[in-house]
Amino acid sequence: MENITITLPQNLFLTDTIEAPFIPRILLVDDEPQHLSSILAVFEEYPSETATASSGLEALRLLKKDRFDLILLDLDLPDLDGYLLMDFIKKQEFKTEIIALSGMTDNQAAKTAYKRGAYSFLKKPYSPEELLYDVRNAVSKRFLEIKNCSISLQLQYSEQLYRGLIEHVPDIVCTLNERGQITFINESVTALLGYRPEELSLKHYSTLIHESDMERAESILKRKSEPVQQIELRLRAKDDTHPTPFSLTLMSLQFSISSSHQIRGTYVIARDISDNKRAEEIISFHAHYDALTGLPNRILLNEKLDMELQNAKKYQVGLTILFIDLDRFKLINDSLGHVKGDLILKKVASRLKDIARYSDIVARLGSDEFVLALPGLSEARRVQDIAMRCLETLNTPFETGENEVLTISASIGIAIYPEDGQTVEELVGNADTAMSQVKSQGKNGIMFYDHTMAKAPHLTLSHQHALRRALENNELEMYYQPQVDLSTGNIVGAEALMRWNHPERGLLSAGEFLPFAEENGLIIPITDWMLEAVCYDIHISRTLKRRTIPISINLSPQYLDRCDCPRKMKEAFRRHDIPSELIQVEITENICIRNPANAIAQLNELSAVGVEIAIDDFGTGYSSLAYLHRFPIQTIKIDRSFVSEIAQLDGDYPVVLAIISIAQGLDMTLIAEGVETEVQAQYLQRWGCNLMQGYLYYRPLPLNQLLELLI
Numbered sequence: 060m061e062n063i064t065i066t067l068p069q070n071l072f073l074t075d076t077i078e079a080p081f082i083p084r085i086l087l088v089d090d091e092p093q094h095l096s097s098i099l100a101v102f103e104e105y106p107s108e109t110a111t112a113s114s115g116l117e118a119l120r121l122l123k124k125d126r127f128d129l130i131l132l133d134l135d136l137p138d139l140d141g142y143l144l145m146d147f148i149k150k151q152e153f154k155t156e157i158i159a160l161s162g163m164t165d166n167q168a169a170k171t172a173y174k175r176g177a178y179s180f181l182k183k184p185y186s187p188e189e190l191l192y193d194v195r196n197a198v199s200k201r202f203l204e205i206k207n208c209s210i211s212l213q214l215q216y217s218e219q220l221y222r223g224l225i226e227h228v229p230d231i232v233c234t235l236n237e238r239g240q241i242t243f244i245n246e247s248v249t250a251l252l253g254y255r256p257e258e259l260s261l262k263h264y265s266t267l268i269h270e271s272d273m274e275r276a277e278s279i280l281k282r283k284s285e286p287v288q289q290i291e292l293r294l295r296a297k298d299d300t301h302p303t304p305f306s307l308t309l310m311s312l313q314f315s316i317s318s319s320h321q322i323r324g325t326y327v328i329a330r331d332i333s334d335n336k337r338a339e340e341i342i343s344f345h346a347h348y349d350a351l352t353g354l355p356n357r358i359l360l361n362e363k364l365d366m367e368l369q370n371a372k373k374y375q376v377g378l379t380i381l382f383i384d385l386d387r388f389k390l391i392n393d394s395l396g397h398v399k400g401d402l403i404l405k406k407v408a409s410r411l412k413d414i415a416r417y418s419d420i421v422a423r424l425g426s427d428e429f430v431l432a433l434p435g436l437s438e439a440r441r442v443q444d445i446a447m448r449c450l451e452t453l454n455t456p457f458e459t460g461e462n463e464v465l466t467i468s469a470s471i472g473i474a475i476y477p478e479d480g481q482t483v484e485e486l487v488g489n490a491d492t493a494m495s496q497v498k499s500q501g502k503n504g505i506m507f508y509d510h511t512m513a514k515a516p517h518l519t520l521s522h523q524h525a526l527r528r529a530l531e532n533n534e535l536e537m538y539y540q541p542q543v544d545l546s547t548g549n550i551v552g553a554e555a556l557m558r559w560n561h562p563e564r565g566l567l568s569a570g571e572f573l574p575f576a577e578e579n580g581l582i583i584p585i586t587d588w589m590l591e592a593v594c595y596d597i598h599i600s601r602t603l604k605r606r607t608i609p610i611s612i613n614l615s616p617q618y619l620d621r622c623d624c625p626r627k628m629k630e631a632f633r634r635h636d637i638p639s640e641l642i643q644v645e646i647t648e649n650i651c652i653r654n655p656a657n658a659i660a661q662l663n664e665l666s667a668v669g670v671e672i673a674i675d676d677f678g679t680g681y682s683s684l685a686y687l688h689r690f691p692i693q694t695i696k697i698d699r700s701f702v703s704e705i706a707q708l709d710g711d712y713p714v715v716l717a718i719i720s721i722a723q724g725l726d727m728t729l730i731a732e733g734v735e736t737e738v739q740a741q742y743l744q745r746w747g748c749n750l751m752q753g754y755l756y757y758r759p760l761p762l763n764q765l766l767e768l769l770i
Contacts (some may be wrong), residue, residue: 077532081205083198084108084126088118088144089133089160098131101187105194115139119147127155128201129194134161134172145175154204156197160185166484179357188392192425200346210335230292231305231329234312239264239280242324242586251331252296264651266328269293269302280325281742286311290347294329304336305329349423351401352408360422360430364483367420367434371476377437378476380430381446382490383411385453386468386502388427389577390647393616399459403467410452414445430487437475439507446471446505454503468503468700471495479508498573503700526581527553530588534560537592538759539610541768542730542752545744550768552609552643554752557585577615586618590631593642596762598635606769611643611673625664632668639669643694647676659690666691673730677718688725695722697748705742712742719746 063317085107089095095111110127112118115136121127134141146156159172162183169180178200179193231251233244240261248254252267259266268276272292279290288309293302298532310326347359355363364378373380385407392400404427411431420432431449436442449469449471456464459705480486493508500506529535539553558569576582593610600607618624632639644665662672673694701714722729731743734753743751760768 081202082106082108082341083128083201084110086110086112086118086121086127086130088112088115088136090137094133098190101190105191115144116139118144122148122153129197130155130157132157132164134159134168140708142171142175145172145177146258148338156201158193158197166488168627170484189426199350207335230390233327235264235325235327237323246426251303252294254312255471268293269295291332304332306332320413344545352405352423354408355420355422357422357424360420360424361483363420364432367432368483369475370434376435378486379433379436379442380474380490381433381449382472382487382488383429383431383449384470384498385427385495386470388467391465391467395459402459403457403465408454411449414448414452442473442475443505446473450505452501470497470502471505472497472508473505474508526576526585529559534562535585535588536560536761537589537596538761540752540759541757541765542750543756544750545740546749550608552611553765554611554645555589557589577617582615582617583622587627589629594631594637595639597641599762600766601637603766607641608769609641609643609671611645613645613675619661624661625668628665628668628670640671643671643673645673645675645696647674662691692727694728694730697729697731698723702731702733702739702743703735705739708742708745709740710742715743716746719748723747727732
């Protein structure tokens with residue numbers, strides 16, 4: 060008998076294999092040591108092996124020397140253009156994913172990076188959460204690619220190894236005569252398709268081919284010039300269930316039994332590639348869909364919008380982009396944890412899909428940013444109605460567990476083709492700009508893009524030293540908004556509000572820079588400065604023999620968690636010789652939820668110092684009456700978002716009435732924020748709220764103007 064020779068792939072045992080657990084190798088390319096250090100700090104709790112390069116040439120040397128699963132590439136390198144480095148990686152066919160990083164703000168930079176194969180693009184500055192989110196997805200995609208490559212190599216190995224071992228291979232092996240009849244088939248056909256080998260004897264091969272693939276099968280079997288051919292076909296099972304994808308290897312047979320009798324036919328090996336197809340589908344899903352919500356991601360959104368924009372141009376119809384960003388979502392993650400935060404994101408995605416029409420596109424760009432695209436729609440009134448429906452839907456409380464309810468809001472920017480942009484990048488970017496305008500004006504609203512927005516001076520804090528310099532140069536100031544008792548007309552207190560007297564952009568409100576400070580840890584020294592500044596101003600007032608009123612200060616969760624707040628307050632009171640009852644601490648209700656026992660202990664320590672405690676923005680966060688009465692809280696503040704809804708004296712505003720009822724039932728002081736109209740003031744006073752704060756009475760004032768009022 061003739062020996063069977065089997066040739067194995069030379070690199071079979073040298074290819075990428077998946078180890079458990081999979082530890083990705085990551086290359087960080089950046090010429091700024093401080094930026095490299097900050098990224099390495101983010102990766103301290105992320106399992107990975109990291110290497111760093113401070114120049115493009117150093118990165119090239121490392122890439123030639125070693126394998127990396129992911130590259131974080133700064134496009135602004137001193138010696139080598141980042142795009143050229145990406146071209147080199149692509150040309151050398153290095154198996155790696157690339158996350159491009161750049162301080163450039165134009166949309167062309169991101170578009171160029173994606174064209175060169177970048178997995179994602181992050182504009183500096185970015186948050187650690189954004190970076191880790193993209194890194195996890197890129198590494199997941201790389202892991203699946205390695206797994207799929209491993210599966211493919213195993214298939215290649217098996218085909219060559221078992222070609223001569225017909226009866227015991229897991230593949231279907233058969234021979235066809237010149238008429239296409241099955242002259243032999245192994246027993247694997249029973250396990251894979253349900254036929255017994257004898258049932259198929261001398262049956263035409265078309266018995267096994269799905270009818271939709273028959274034409275392709277006939278075409279390839281007619282080719283006689285190629286000795287070995289490959290084709291993917293769907294074979295049908297005996298029970299006629301859905302067809303199964305197979306990879307078929309066909310080899311021409313020709314040998315002589317005698318000088319007058321020659322055998323011609325085809326030798327076929329059919330391998331089930333269902334697992335391969337599923338792996339490809341998984342890779343495709345992770346490349347184009349958000350893993351948490353199942354919505355299209357930025358890549359798939361751009362592809363869909365490109366197609367819709369072509370249709371809009373061809374048929375001269377509209378296309379509207381709604382850029383939706385959840386307000387204060389970081390506070391939800393910090394207060395309730397990422398599990399509850401992820402649950403909210405999934406519920407938001409579900410609600411947006413319920414609002415969308417069949418032809419609309421709902422996508423998640425990352426973090427708490429969503430896009431709702433409305434093909435064929437450009438009428439401003441209809442667009443506004445849909446945007447308001449989105450707001451109302453997202454303002455409806457979310458159930459996050461048994462007896463747990465969370466209320467959130469959103470800011471929505473709107474851009475409409477063709478007036479607001481001719482490309483996908485312009486439309487999405489301009490909708491984002493409009494959304495930022497909503498954020499800067501108090502959040503929880505909608506705004507259409509206007510071309511003047513592009514010229515508006517937006518605050519861009521690209522480096523932490525900008526705020527640090529503000530502390531060092533005394534650019535921060537304290538303003539005070541008086542609180543009025545309508546029953547007497549007297550000023551009975553004031554809220555301390557921080558302002559940044561920016562040397563270039565003028566006076567900036569706290570909402571324009573404190574969120575950045577919270578993300579970067581600067582909220583601690585800034586709050587220390589605020590405590591000193593407020594205590595000093597109270598000391599000045601007492602020294603000048605002015606009437607003194609309690610001043611309320613806002614404390615962030617970070618400050619309560621990471622600082623010895625009671626000790627710092629005692630020392631500040633002693634240094635400035637002021638009584639503790641002149642300071643009131645305002646906290647958000649979410650502080651009390653993440654760890655109620657810890658929050659009770661923290662607030663009891665503050666109460667022991669002698670300060671009163673108020674809940675700010677009551678009703679906008681995690682509402683739990685079961686915990687509320689256990690905290691040492693003396694004051695509840697009605698959030699301005701609820702006050703702003705009051706438009707009629709005889710109107711029904713159940714949330715406002717419920718908050719007033721809660722305060723009265725718990726015998727707490729009640730203050731309404733954001734009072735701007737007489738109707739609002741009269742409605743609140745009618746139902747029992749006499750203490751008010753808002754533009755109807757006073758705007759935030761510097762200390763000297765407040766002292767004049769108190770004379």
